[in-house]
Amino acid sequence: MAEQMSRKPYVRAIGREWLTRHPRYLRYLLRELSCLFIGGWTLMMVWGLARLAQGPEAWAAFLEALRSPASVVLQVLALAFTVYHGVTWFNLTPKALPLQLGEGFVAERAIAGAHYAVWGLLSLLVLFLAGAF
Amino acid sequence: MAKSNKPIVWGPFAAGGTLTAFLTPVLILLTLLAALGHAPDLLAYDRMHAFASHWLVKLAIVGVVFLSLWSAAHRLRITCYDLGVRADTLVATIVYAIAVAASVAAAAYLLLI
Amino acid sequence: MSERVVELEVLRYNPETDQEPHFQRYSVPCREEWVVLDALNHVKENIDPTLSYRWSCHMAVCGSCGMMINREPRLACKSFLRDYEGVIRVEPLAHFPVERDLVTVIDDFVAKLKRVKPYLIPKEPKALEDGEYRQTPAQLKRYKQFTLCINCMLCYAACPEYGLIPKFIGPAAISLAHRYNQDSRDGGREERQEEIAATEGVWECAFVGACSEVCPEHVDPAAALQQVKIKSTIDWYLEHTMPWLSK
Numbered sequence: 001m002a003e004q005m006s007r008k009p010y011v012r013a014i015g016r017e018w019l020t021r022h023p024r025y026l027r028y029l030l031r032e033l034s035c036l037f038i039g040g041w042t043l044m045m046v047w048g049l050a051r052l053a054q055g056p057e058a059w060a061a062f063l064e065a066l067r068s069p070a071s072v073v074l075q076v077l078a079l080a081f082t083v084y085h086g087v088t089w090f091n092l093t094p095k096a097l098p099l100q101l102g103e104g105f106v107a108e109r110a111i112a113g114a115h116y117a118v119w120g121l122l123s124l125l126v127l128f129l130a131g132a133f
Numbered sequence: 134m135a136k137s138n139k140p141i142v143w144g145p146f147a148a149g150g151t152l153t154a155f156l157t158p159v160l161i162l163l164t165l166l167a168a169l170g171h172a173p174d175l176l177a178y179d180r181m182h183a184f185a186s187h188w189l190v191k192l193a194i195v196g197v198v199f200l201s202l203w204s205a206a207h208r209l210r211i212t213c214y215d216l217g218v219r220a221d222t223l224v225a226t227i228v229y230a231i232a233v234a235a236s237v238a239a240a241a242y243l244l245l246i
Numbered sequence: 247m248s249e250r251v252v253e254l255e256v257l258r259y260n261p262e263t264d265q266e267p268h269f270q271r272y273s274v275p276c277r278e279e280w281v282v283l284d285a286l287n288h289v290k291e292n293i294d295p296t297l298s299y300r301w302s303c304h305m306a307v308c309g310s311c312g313m314m315i316n317r318e319p320r321l322a323c324k325s326f327l328r329d330y331e332g333v334i335r336v337e338p339l340a341h342f343p344v345e346r347d348l349v350t351v352i353d354d355f356v357a358k359l360k361r362v363k364p365y366l367i368p369k370e371p372k373a374l375e376d377g378e379y380r381q382t383p384a385q386l387k388r389y390k391q392f393t394l395c396i397n398c399m400l401c402y403a404a405c406p407e408y409g410l411i412p413k414f415i416g417p418a419a420i421s422l423a424h425r426y427n428q429d430s431r432d433g434g435r436e437e438r439q440e441e442i443a444a445t446e447g448v449w450e451c452a453f454v455g456a457c458s459e460v461c462p463e464h465v466d467p468a469a470a471l472q473q474v475k476i477k478s479t480i481d482w483y484l485e486h487t488m489p490w491l492s493k
Contacts, residue, residue: 135440135444136439136440136443136444136478136482137443137444137445137447137449138482139445139449140478140479140481140482140483141482143449143475143479144479144482144483147475147476147479211452214410215406215407215410215452
């Protein structure tokens with residue numbers, strides 16, 4: 001005689017515990033949090049534009065405010081996070097834009113490498129044009 | 134299921150993410166140098182003012198500001214959801230509004246230069 | 247052949263008697279070369295026959311034995327005991343309801359597979375007498391990687407977005423749709439776009455990339471999803487700015 005099986009599936013709630021299941025989830029969070037620094041720095045630049053529009057004294061005050069210890073620390077952090085954003089972005093680009101060549105694909109390292117090369121050259125160009133050296 | 138209009142939001146995010154990956158690090162380096170007392174020549178008032186006076190540069194600056202802020206806003210929206218904030222529509226409205234408002238502000242300031 | 251006693255901490259849940267799952271500890275004498283599945287089989291055969299779990303091929307091709315081993319989605323038949331120290335925690339695959347013990351309810355996944363129409367919708371229907379569809383090695387290579395999926399659902403367990411948003415169609419289903427979209431014989435992309443370009447299609451993906459990291463067959467579903475996002479975005483802008491181009 002077959003018994004009636006009673007099903008009662010149990011749904012496990014998900015909160016934030018997934019973040020600690022594996023280091024990759026914290027690395028993901030770090031990558032995402034780079035947005036706070038990129039966004040924050042850009043907002044600071046918009047503020048700088050406002051000061052630039054207000055004239056030389058305002059601009060000088062803006063540059064002076066940049067020299068505070070807090071500003072230095074935040075900008076170092078912003079630079080680190082932005083570079084992390086760039087590195088993760090360039091490393092993931094070949095997955096989003098695979099290049100098929102005949103029966104093979106262009107190596108992911110080559111595509112990412114090309115991005116790094118352009119990034120390096122562009123950065124040097126900007127530094128040069130801005131008179132940093 | 135109908136196709137989503139998410140590309141409206143995702144397109145600028147992808148463009149902004151690419152732009153900030155290539156350009157933002159060196160830009161931060163410029164202001165960091167200024168913060169450390171070695172401000173590059175371009176950051177002197179006369180040079181900066183002259184630079185920002187050109188209409189093409191103004192356009193470029195607004196573009197860079199908008200795309201940078203939009204991609205940051207989009208990421209922040211997703212991160213909020215990941216961290217348990219369920220009110221996605223509210224968060225989205227706030228972050229995108231800030232991005233747009235700041236971009237408009239940048240344009241306004243540039244028009245004064 | 248040396249032996250070692252392995253401590254397994256296994257999630258138990260009997261829908262007929264339990265309100266909630268609980269953990270049960272087993273001390274299992276194991277051979278050095280065993281995998282977690284061997285340890286579970288030993289438990290079932292010698293210690294506790296009531297333990298329920300899915301498994302079949304024991305060689306990582308059927309996709310049945312997916313479970314959380316120390317909080318990481320893995321195939322039990324591919325998880326070697328020598329790689330683990332101390333107590334090994336075994337739980338059902340994350341983000342799926344628990345049917346009983348280590349058995350999950352996979353109805354949602356199966357339904358999603360069906361929705362993406364994972365079969366050839368030929369560009370031009372051909373009668374048998376007209377012969378085969380011909381395909382060059384290069385055309386095959388374009389989608390081959392995405393054919394390797396064994397439907398093990400480890401990617402769904404790894405994906406936090408699927409965990410947070412159960413409506414998300416998910417990595418494997420979307421990769422499978424992409425596999426057919428990339429197939430030169432297929433003409434069904436527009437139909438599949440209705441599903442995978444919807445909000446709960448590819449747009450819930452945040453490119454965490456965990457799916458590709460846990461995939462035992464190196465399908466790289468994350469890559470498939472980003473490729474779908476880009477194509478869908480280009481389509482959207484073309485449709486909305488130059489509607490005369492489509493169809």
